[in-house]
Amino acid sequence: MNYLQRLWWQYKLRSHKNLSLFHHYSGDELVSIDCETTSLNPNHAELVSIAAIKIKNNRVLTSQTIHLKLTPPQSLNSDSIKIHQLRHQDLHHGLSEQQAMTQLLEFIGNRHIVGYHIRYDKKILDRACLRHFSHPLPNSLIEVSHIYHNKLERLLPNAYYDLSIEAISKHLGLPQADRHDALEDAIAAALIYVRLTHGDFPDIPSSKNAHSY
Numbered sequence: 452m453n454y455l456q457r458l459w460w461q462y463k464l465r466s467h468k469n470l471s472l473f474h475h476y477s478g479d480e481l482v483s484i485d486c487e488t489t490s491l492n493p494n495h496a497e498l499v500s501i502a503a504i505k506i507k508n509n510r511v512l513t514s515q516t517i518h519l520k521l522t523p524p525q526s527l528n529s530d531s532i533k534i535h536q537l538r539h540q541d542l543h544h545g546l547s548e549q550q551a552m553t554q555l556l557e558f559i560g561n562r563h564i565v566g567y568h569i570r571y572d573k574k575i576l577d578r579a580c581l582r583h584f585s586h587p588l589p590n591s592l593i594e595v596s597h598i599y600h601n602k603l604e605r606l607l608p609n610a611y612y613d614l615s616i617e618a619i620s621k622h623l624g625l626p627q628a629d630r631h632d633a634l635e636d637a638i639a640a641a642l643i644y645v646r647l648t649h650g651d652f653p654d655i656p657s658s659k660n661a662h663s664y
Contacts, residue, residue: 464586467585469584476560476561480505481593482563483637484565484572485502486501487499497525498521498575501518501633503516503555503558509649516634516638518634521547523545553583556580561590562590563590563592564588564590564591565595567640569640570592596616598648602647616643620642625639625646
């Protein structure tokens with residue numbers, strides 16, 4: 452969201468309870484977010500779980516996390532269950548989408564958001580925000596795969612790299628957690644961000660991971 456868009460929303464929401472989300476953030480924390488959904492199509496996917504963890508300077512604050520499970524959406528089927536492994540019975544006591552989004556917005560405030568393929572998550576969260584609060588998610592985004600790629604590009608231009616979160620974590624010497632869990636993925640993205648912004652960048656990957664055009 453650019454400056455003019457933010458000003459427009461501030462005017463439109465001048466009496467809205469979420470107006471503070473559209474103010475400039477001047478603190479030193481970020482929030483890493485990941486969502487599990489029913490589809491890879493962000494125009495139709497429904498939320499199954501949302502997780503977030505705070506980052507402060509060079510620390511991932513494992514004591515400050517949320518992991519929200521929602522009531523099973525209508526589009527939850529066997530194909531999506533194979534990916535995130537959350538069944539209808541696992542979500543029986545889940546939150547409504549509005550309850551989950553309210554808790555998420557209270558947790559992240561107007562902090563910048565970190566993530567892996569974060570624009571996918573944001574598009575789904577935008578749809579949910581518009582449904583329940585009449586505004587999109589205004590937070591600025593930081594995509595960890597872009598930071599990683601840009602650092603590699605400076606060292607070895609015009610090359611192709613494996614930009615999967617597993618390959619990035621392995622190259623950066625980070626722990627390989629169980630995948631397709633929203634909280635584990637949010638933590639993985641947070642660790643990647645901290646490693647890329649506060650640590651030394653490792654040597655160039657081997658030829659198995661990097662190929663010149």
